[in-house]
Amino acid sequence: MHLKLTKEDANKQITFYGWLEAIKGFKKFSIFIIRVGTDRVQVIYDSPTAPCDTGAYVKVTGIASLLPEGKHAEQPVEIIKSKVEVVSPSTPEYQSICPPSASDAIKLDQRHIYLRDHRFALITKLRAILIKALRKYFETSGCTEIIPPSFVGNQSEGGSTLFSLKYPGKDSEHDIEAYLTQSSQFYLEMAIPALGDVYCIAPSYRAEKSHTRRHLTEFQHVESEWVNILSLEDHCAKLKDLMIGMFKYLIKYAEKEQLLQRLGIYDRVMDLQKMCHDILIMTHANAIKYCHEHLIYKDEEHKIHFDFLDDIPEAQERRMIDEIGKIVFLTMFPHHFKSFYMKRDTTDPTYVWGVDVECPGVGECIGSGVRVSDYDELMGYLLDNKLKPEEYKEYLDLRKYGHGKTSGMGLGLDRMLTWITGEDSIRKVVTFPRYPNRLFP
Numbered sequence: 001m002h003l004k005l006t007k008e009d010a011n012k013q014i015t016f017y018g019w020l021e022a023i024k025g026f027k028k029f030s031i032f033i034i035r036v037g038t039d040r041v042q043v044i045y046d047s048p049t050a051p052c053d054t055g056a057y058v059k060v061t062g063i064a065s066l067l068p069e070g071k072h073a074e075q076p077v078e079i080i081k082s083k084v085e086v087v088s089p090s091t092p093e094y095q096s097i098c099p100p101s102a103s104d105a106i107k108l109d110q111r112h113i114y115l116r117d118h119r120f121a122l123i124t125k126l127r128a129i130l131i132k133a134l135r136k137y138f139e140t141s142g143c144t145e146i147i148p149p150s151f152v153g154n155q156s157e158g159g160s161t162l163f164s165l166k167y168p169g170k171d172s173e174h175d176i177e178a179y180l181t182q183s184s185q186f187y188l189e190m191a192i193p194a195l196g197d198v199y200c201i202a203p204s205y206r207a208e209k210s211h212t213r214r215h216l217t218e219f220q221h222v223e224s225e226w227v228n229i230l231s232l233e234d235h236c237a238k239l240k241d242l243m244i245g246m247f248k249y250l251i252k253y254a255e256k257e258q259l260l261q262r263l264g265i266y267d268r269v270m271d272l273q274k275m276c277h278d279i280l281i282m283t284h285a286n287a288i289k290y291c292h293e294h295l296i297y298k299d300e301e302h303k304i305h306f307d308f309l310d311d312i313p314e315a316q317e318r319r320m321i322d323e324i325g326k327i328v329f330l331t332m333f334p335h336h337f338k339s340f341y342m343k344r345d346t347t348d349p350t351y352v353w354g355v356d357v358e359c360p361g362v363g364e365c366i367g368s369g370v371r372v373s374d375y376d377e378l379m380g381y382l383l384d385n386k387l388k389p390e391e392y393k394e395y396l397d398l399r400k401y402g403h404g405k406t407s408g409m410g411l412g413l414d415r416m417l418t419w420i421t422g423e424d425s426i427r428k429v430v431t432f433p434r435y436p437n438r439l440f441p
Contacts, residue, residue, distance in 0.1 A: 003036040005075045009064040014079060016041070017087065019116065020056045025049075032084070034060055038121050038257075042078040055090030055116075074262075104427070111432060111441045122263050123429050126254065127417055131201060133249035134222055134413075137242065143197040143224060148184035150203065154391040155179060163207045163217075180205035185408055186395055188225040189371070192404055199224035201413070209436050212314075213425035214362065218434040220413035225371075229407035232345075232353045235370050236329055239357060239409060240279055243327070247273040250420070268422055275327050283332040284351070287312060290320055311337045318363040328358040340381040341395075343370040353407075362419040368409030375399035 003016050018036040025048050032043040032050070043060055052058065062082030067073055098110040100117065107114040114120060138145065153176075155162055167178035184200050191198045204221035224242075229235050251260070251269060260266040282290075288306050290296070296316050298306045306312060311334075312320070321328055332351045335344060342352035357366035372378045378399050382389050389396060417429045427433045432441065 001037040003039045003041055003075075005041065005064060005077050007066060007076050010066045010077055012064050013061065014064050015059070015061045017057065017059050020050075020052060020054050020058055020090070021116075021118070023050050023054055032082075034058065035116070035118070038118070038125050040074045040118070042073045042075065043082050043084070044078060044080045045082055045084060051084055052086045053090040053092050053094060055094035056086055057088040059085040059087055061085075104425070108427065108433070108438070109441075115431070119263065120428075122259060123417070123421060123423075124431050125257075126259055126263065126421065127413070127429065127431070129253045129259065130246075130250055130413065130417055130420070131220075132253055133246055134201065134411075136249045136253075137245035138199045138224065141197070141241070141245065143199045144191075144195045146184075146188055146191050146195075146198050146200045148181070148187040148200050148202055150181050150205075151178050152181045153178060155387075161206045161208050163205050182206060183221065183410055184223050185225065185410065188223060188408065189398055189406060190394060192225055192227050192406055193398070193402065197224070197226050204410075211436060213427070214415055214418070216414060216426060216430065216433055216435050219415075219430075222411040222413050223408065225406055225408035227404040227406050229370055229405055232331060232355075232370060235353065235368065235407040236281060236331070236355060238407065239329065239355060239366065239368060240276070242409070242411075243276040243279070243357070244273075247276055263421065265421055269420060272420065279327045279329055280324060281329045281331060284312075284330060284334065285332065287317075287320065287330060290324075291316065294320070294323065296320055309334045309336070314363060317358065321358045321363060322360050325360055327360070330356040330358055338369070340385045340387065341372050341378065343372050344377075355409075357409075357411075359416075359419045361422070362415055365416045365419060366409050366411045368407065370407040373399060373403040373405050 003018070005014070016036060018034040018041070020032055021035040021040065022033040024031045027048060030045040030048055030050055032045055034041045034043055043062065060079060060082055062079035064077040065080045066077055098106055098113040135145070151167060162182065163180040165178055165180070166175035169176045182204055184202055188198045188200060199222070201220065201222050203218055205218050207217060208215060226238050229238070247269070251273065254260050260269050285308055288308050288310070291306050291312065296319055298304050298310060331354065332345060333354045335342070335350060335352045338352045338354045342354050345351040345353060352369065354369035356364050357368070359365045372381065375396060378396060379389060382392060414426050414430050418426045421429055423429055
């Protein structure tokens with residue numbers, strides 16, 4: 001549902017349907033803003049009294065007229081000599097339910113009304129374009145899209161952040177244990193021998209009791225697995241290509257509707273695109289050194305520095321990335337706080353070939369790494385992590401029957417969109433955010 005008018009439409013009769021977004025009354029006439037999807041049209045109505053309340057769905061018939069000299073609106077023409085028919089009325093209370101000045105809490109509770117907010121609608125549109133851009137990138141780079149399941153029968157990486165549920169068994173009296181997926185990585189890896197590089201865009205679920213501005217219990221997960229990755233450098237090159245390609249197509253598709261300009265983020269996105277060509281690759285050890293040198297402490301109160309085998313928490317990590325002011329590929333992590341399937345460094349097996357993509361203002365947007373390719377090595381890591389090999393038979397079989405030397409990544413679409421738009425919370429870019437105690441609307 002769109003309405004794009006041009007100067008060539010001037011003096012033509014136009015008929016369209018839309019929602020009455022705003023009314024401005026004058027002594028002899030009114031100005032209406034009619035919303036058609038994410039497009040808006042200015043309508044001159046020859047009466048100071050509107051035939052309905054804001055929020056109503058109306059039919060408009062009138063003549064397209066060029067805007068007066070010096071006047072500006074979203075469309076190059078406005079509708080004059082208009083007739084407005086009410087198709088579905090609203091009520092006066094509509095304006096007070098969720099006005100533009102409403103608090104974030106009200107915007108969450110009244111999501112069904114807040115969705116009509118023009119800026120939020122444009123962000124929702126941008127989300128669709130970002131997904132389209134990512135699909136185009138994967139398509140042009142030779143990746144095949146896979147549709148993975150949401151129900152899984154094992155705990156993937158283990159841990160306590162899984163949603164567990166009863167799943168129908170062989171008969172109606174005996175249910176089996178199932179989980180909502182945290183990642184589709186294993187299923188993508190299974191498809192690689194048949195298809196080569198693969199990807200998916202699907203929900204993932206984390207039962208984290210977190211209320212931070214960058215966490216959700218359900219989020220859109222863009223995941224890819226790549227074959228023939230022989231080094232950490234190969235993997236980093238794939239990630240850089242992904243970032244550059246994502247912005248290339250995002251800008252291309254958004255430009256058709258001048259979406260970035262309408263959101264007021266055009267210059268920001270151009271700067272982020274440039275940033276993708278100047279990425280800093282930093283090892284975990286050098287990140288610890290940076291924290292020492294710039295007085296970013298493990299314990300701020302007691303001025304205790306990080307040890308070189310410590311994981312850097314989110315707050316300190318974000319402070320470091322914000323100070324650097326670049327996209328940072330954090331690499332070479334101590335193996336004890338990364339997943340069992342990450343390949344150990346060939347010169348120092350206490351480190352793994354993992355890469356976290358850190359973006360200024362948001363922090364980690366992509367988690368990734370090179371995968372273990374050797375059967376015996378993987379078996380050992382499973383046992384070290386007290387996981388049951390029988391629950392990972394298919395994953396082990398991939399190593400037993402010709403492994404393609406792979407790596408992969410998981411990109412949080414919602415977090416990436418938060419970074420692109422410059423919003424200060426993931427909840428401001430997700431259409432229907434899910435986090436602890438939030439299931440409706």
